[in-house]
Amino acid sequence: MRTVTPYLVIEGASKAIEFYKRAFGAKEIDRSPMPDGSLMHATIRIGDSVIMMSDEFPGGDSKSPTHAGATTVNLHINAKDVDKLWNQALNAGAKPTLPLENQFWGERYGKLQDPFGHIWSVSMVVKMSEQEKEAKRQAAFTMMGAGESSGSEKSWN
Numbered sequence: 001m002r003t004v005t006p007y008l009v010i011e012g013a014s015k016a017i018e019f020y021k022r023a024f025g026a027k028e029i030d031r032s033p034m035p036d037g038s039l040m041h042a043t044i045r046i047g048d049s050v051i052m053m054s055d056e057f058p059g060g061d062s063k064s065p066t067h068a069g070a071t072t073v074n075l076h077i078n079a080k081d082v083d084k085l086w087n088q089a090l091n092a093g094a095k096p097t098l099p100l101e102n103q104f105w106g107e108r109y110g111k112l113q114d115p116f117g118h119i120w121s122v123s124m125v126v127k128m129s130e131q132e133k134e135a136k137r138q139a140a141f142t143m144m145g146a147g148e149s150s151g152s153e154k155s156w157n
Contacts, residue, residue: 006075008053010116011064013039016053019115020044023092024077024085026051046077065117074111074119082108082124094120102126104136 010016014037020026021044029043029050038055045051056064065071079085086100093115100110100122109123128136 002050005050005052006073008051008118009056009060009062009064010053010118011056011066012116013042013053013055016114016116017042017044019092020046020051023089023094023114024120025088051075068117071118074121076121076123079122079124082110082122085122086110086112089114089120089122102128102132102136104133104140106133 008016014031014033017026017028017031021028024046026044026046029045031042032040034040034055038057039053041052041054043050043052056062056067077085082100089112090096094112096110097113097119098109098111098121100108103109103123106125106128107123108126109121111119111121113119
């Protein structure tokens with residue numbers, strides 16, 4: 001186990017586990033169901049990383065993104081083949097929030113929202129010329145300076 005492990009609160013944690021299996025190749029490690037079928041606790045592994053989760057419970061101190069109206073975290077996956085992972089996640093039901101493209105910092109990077117409200121970024125290092133990086137950097141700074149959201153459907157080309 002890692003020193004710090006994310007613990008997600010999800011409305012529909014059992015369904016989320018199945019989604020994460022299809023989208024990201026997650027492996028289920030354990031699950032502790034309640035008598036009503038909701039999950040008190042579950043653990044999955046994506047690559048070499050562990051993610052814990054549970055359903056949202058009334059009176060609990062944490063809310064799912066669907067009830068909170070947003071999420072304050074972004075889960076990031078480094079992939080060997082980010083295009084394959086991206087398409088796999090989209091086919092499983094994720095929605096793109098930032099297109100998958102080569103970015104000015106030298107990665108192919110994009111962001112997705114899962115059906116349960118959590119945000120995931122995916123990337124892999126790519127070879128880019130310094131000129132390409134600089135052109136993308138200038139475009140990104142121009143967009144940010146204009147007040148456009150980095151999570152918009154517009155890209156940083």
